[in-house]
Amino acid sequence: MRSLKDKFAYAFVGLKKGVLEDRSVKLQCFIAALVILFCLFLPLARWEWGIVLLLCTLVIALEFVNSVIEKCVDLICPHYDERAKTIKDLMAGAVLFVSLAAAGIFVIILGGKII
Numbered sequence: 020m021r022s023l024k025d026k027f028a029y030a031f032v033g034l035k036k037g038v039l040e041d042r043s044v045k046l047q048c049f050i051a052a053l054v055i056l057f058c059l060f061l062p063l064a065r066w067e068w069g070i071v072l073l074l075c076t077l078v079i080a081l082e083f084v085n086s087v088i089e090k091c092v093d094l095i096c097p098h099y100d101e102r103a104k105t106i107k108d109l110m111a112g113a114v115l116f117v118s119l120a121a122a123g124i125f126v127i128i129l130g131g132k133i134i
């Protein structure tokens with residue numbers, strides 16, 4: 020049985036790998052950092068900060084899941100396959116959907132503050 024400490028250590032290795040080595044996760048982290056930096060200059064209420072941080076977390080977490088699924092597909096199916104394409108395209112669509120929804124919510128929250 021692995022200790023709780025070991026489990027956290029492995030999870031931190033995964034977190035570090037995603038943030039430092041995965042291009043898409045890195046990009047989402049960079050965008051989230053820009054949004055948070057921008058928000059620091061706006062008079063946001065606590066609940067608005069909550070939504071901003073929740074949305075950033077959601078998009079980054081989904082990008083992690085996207086990368087995991089891409090790696091699983093590459094492992095199982097290293098050659099061209101329509102089913103592999105469908106899986107990857109669907110997952111990319113999910114990330115796009117959540118990212119667009121997050122961008123829309125940011126515009127609603129931050130737009131009012133900027134004006």
Ligand SMILES: Nc1ncnc2c1ncn2[C@@H]1O[C@H](COP(=O)(O)OP(=O)(O)OP(=O)(O)O)[C@@H](O)[C@H]1O
Pocket residue numbers: 042043089096097098099100101103104107108111
């Ligand atoms: N094994 C495969 N068979 C068929 N089509 C594939 C396969 N692998 C990838 N594709 C197609 O290529 C697209 C890009 O796949 P890829 O794995 O390069 O994702 P990516 O988002 O570019 O990854 P990265 O995070 O490495 O930039 C997929 O959305 C899919 O349409």
